Amino acid sequence: MADQLKAAAVAELREADVIAYLRRNPRMLNAHPDVLAALTPETRFEAETVVVDMQRFVVERLRRQVDDLKASSDRLVTTTRSNMSLVERTMECALALMYARDFEELGQILADDLPTHLSVDAVAIGFETDQIPADGGHVINKLAPGTVDRVMGGNALARIRSETEGTAALYGASAGIVRSDVLIALADGEGMPVGLFGVGCRTPGHFDPQQGTELIAFLAHVTRYAVGRWWTLQL
Numbered sequence: 525m526a527d528q529l530k531a532a533a534v535a536e537l538r539e540a541d542v543i544a545y546l547r548r549n550p551r552m553l554n555a556h557p558d559v560l561a562a563l564t565p566e567t568r569f570e571a572e573t574v575v576v577d578m579q580r581f582v583v584e585r586l587r588r589q590v591d592d593l594k595a596s597s598d599r600l601v602t603t604t605r606s607n608m609s610l611v612e613r614t615m616e617c618a619l620a621l622m623y624a625r626d627f628e629e630l631g632q633i634l635a636d637d638l639p640t641h642l643s644v645d646a647v648a649i650g651f652e653t654d655q656i657p658a659d660g661g662h663v664i665n666k667l668a669p670g671t672v673d674r675v676m677g678g679n680a681l682a683r684i685r686s687e688t689e690g691t692a693a694l695y696g697a698s699a700g701i702v703r704s705d706v707l708i709a710l711a712d713g714e715g716m717p718v719g720l721f722g723v724g725c726r727t728p729g730h731f732d733p734q735q736g737t738e739l740i741a742f743l744a745h746v747t748r749y750a751v752g753r754w755w756t757l758q759l
Contacts, residue, residue, distance in 0.1 A: 651719035708744035
């Protein structure tokens, strides 16, 4: 009797050890499918039922993993397509800015074409100066000295404001609808003062502080170049 109890205790301990090990290493059966196949009994119905249940569990878990991978793949494809579309639209905007024939056309591109192409509500550029070309008043906003440092919070080249109220000095009449924006600081040089480029949206949280600003920064500097072409010719 004592030997039987000892054998039962050893068997129970071994089973507990196996269960504990499997809990610590949940991927063991995935890495060794031959072990799972070896668990299939040939004679005992109860054990066979247990194995069938285990196989069902493994299959369901693998199916969930496949579904998760498919969902991740779909999200990646959607994001990639969206990014490619944004890149194409940004390039189109850049070409339109560079081919603008005068300040009037440039102003139309900034006020109408860029917001439409970028799916935003306002695009604006301003410089810390009182001397701007006579024809550039509807394109270039005058910023008070120190505005760029104050708005950007120091030496930052880009700033995303997820929820904000539009800066009136930059956005002008459109400031009232801006509730989220991206700001790009423009350094002085080539006969132009320090400036600020802004892209604003009426939806709070439209711009996320974690998102990249490379494309908007690129567009900001193209806009500065386009403005500078006519600015330096007319001053």
